[in-house]
Amino acid sequence: MALTVSETLSVGSAAKQRQIWSVGGGKGGIGKSLISASLGWQLARMGQRVVVVDADLGGANLHTCLGLPVPARTLADFIQRRLDTLEETLTETGVPGLRLLSGAGDLLTAANIKHLQKVRVLKKIRALDVDVVLIDIGAGTSFNILDFFLISDVSVLTVVPEPSSIENGYRFIKGGLYRRLRAATKHEGTRRLVEAAMDPKNELGLRTPVDLVRRVEAEDPETAALFRREMGAFQPRFVVNEVRSERDVAIGHQLVAACKRHLGLSASYAGFVHFEDAVWQAARRRRLFMADAPTSRAAEEIRRLARDLLKGESLGAGY
Ligand SMILES: Nc1ncnc2c1ncn2[C@@H]1O[C@H](COP(=O)(O)OP(=O)(O)OP(=O)(O)O)[C@@H](O)[C@H]1O
Numbered sequence: 260m261a262l263t264v265s266e267t268l269s270v271g272s273a274a275k276q277r278q279i280w281s282v283g284g285g286k287g288g289i290g291k292s293l294i295s296a297s298l299g300w301q302l303a304r305m306g307q308r309v310v311v312v313d314a315d316l317g318g319a320n321l322h323t324c325l326g327l328p329v330p331a332r333t334l335a336d337f338i339q340r341r342l343d344t345l346e347e348t349l350t351e352t353g354v355p356g357l358r359l360l361s362g363a364g365d366l367l368t369a370a371n372i373k374h375l376q377k378v379r380v381l382k383k384i385r386a387l388d389v390d391v392v393l394i395d396i397g398a399g400t401s402f403n404i405l406d407f408f409l410i411s412d413v414s415v416l417t418v419v420p421e422p423s424s425i426e427n428g429y430r431f432i433k434g435g436l437y438r439r440l441r442a443a444t445k446h447e448g449t450r451r452l453v454e455a456a457m458d459p460k461n462e463l464g465l466r467t468p469v470d471l472v473r474r475v476e477a478e479d480p481e482t483a484a485l486f487r488r489e490m491g492a493f494q495p496r497f498v499v500n501e502v503r504s505e506r507d508v509a510i511g512h513q514l515v516a517a518c519k520r521h522l523g524l525s526a527s528y529a530g531f532v533h534f535e536d537a538v539w540q541a542a543r544r545r546r547l548f549m550a551d552a553p554t555s556r557a558a559e560e561i562r563r564l565a566r567d568l569l570k571g572e573s574l575g576a577g578y
């Protein structure tokens with residue numbers, strides 16, 4: 260039987276309970292780095308050993324969110340073999356249990372990183388001796404970004420209550436799902452069907468992944484069953500950031516329902532974070548609001564989010 264993407268990339272991982280979390284979103288400036296930094300900070304406070312990875316390829320700035328100067332060592336040193344191990348590239352953050360793996364600037368862009376290099380990095384990330392690796396994967400829907408999302412045990416999808424962010428978030432998940440399905444099969448004909456489905460205006464009338472699986476079913480039931488398993492295993496968790504009203508909070512539930520209806524996916528609503536002045540004011544001072552404004556509503560919401568994600572819980576319909 261063909262291996263799934265996550266199975267392929269987890270070859271060699273230790274039996275220990277190590278989790279990879281990723282924080283993505285189809286759009287820039289929606290709080291992905293802030294949420295990654297604050298979740299990492301909070302998990303460390305809860306006694307977890309955490310590495311936050313800045314995989315934002317265009318504009319690595321997770322260090323700034325954590326109040327740190329530009330790190331001297333980055334993933335680029337590892338990829339170009341100036342450093343032998345990924346551990347050597349880690350930067351201490353000053354918070355016990357929390358270390359940073361800084362991004363590699365342009366190195367990881369689609370044009371530059373070779374597939375094997377990427378697989379090597381992903382395997383080493385998975386092998387880090389910590390409890391949680393939390394990856395800020397940056398904006399966009401390129402393959403390199405989606406692959407970070409796809410290898411994660413917990414895939415957090417950040418949106419803000421704006422139509423463009425919601426559309427991009429939805430597109431991000433759809434793109435990730437197609438990539439996952441494409442990687443799951445070696446059958447050329449089926450791969451071509453997945454590629455056709457990726458084009459929203461394809462002439463085969465494949466508008467959604469559900470259409471695609473139905474079509475594959477007719478020709479290749481075994482692969483259709485594999486696709487259903489892949490879809491079952493892909494469970495993005497939405498975080499709605501910068502909420503200002505009850506209506507904004509409800510967007511998370513609407514997204515979960517839309518994923519079920521249009522993509523056949525069991526997404527969940529992990530939580531929300533209010534828009535608060537304390538958050539951006541701390542960011543301007545190059546400080547994290549978790550440390551500077553621990554009594555703020557946003558800090559309380561991040562604490563709840565970290566707790567729930569760790570336990571695998573999500574928000575019920577009551578919220
Ligand atoms: N909940 C919030 N309340 C107030 N301000 C916020 C909140 N979330 C984010 N911001 C503001 O938005 C800015 C951008 O956030 P951040 O850098 O985390 O976004 P990003 O999605 O990582 O962006 P990029 O795609 O450019 O990396 C923050 O510096 C902060 O000023």
Ligand SMILES: [Mg+2]
Pocket residue numbers: 291292293315320395397
């Ligand atoms: Mg960012």
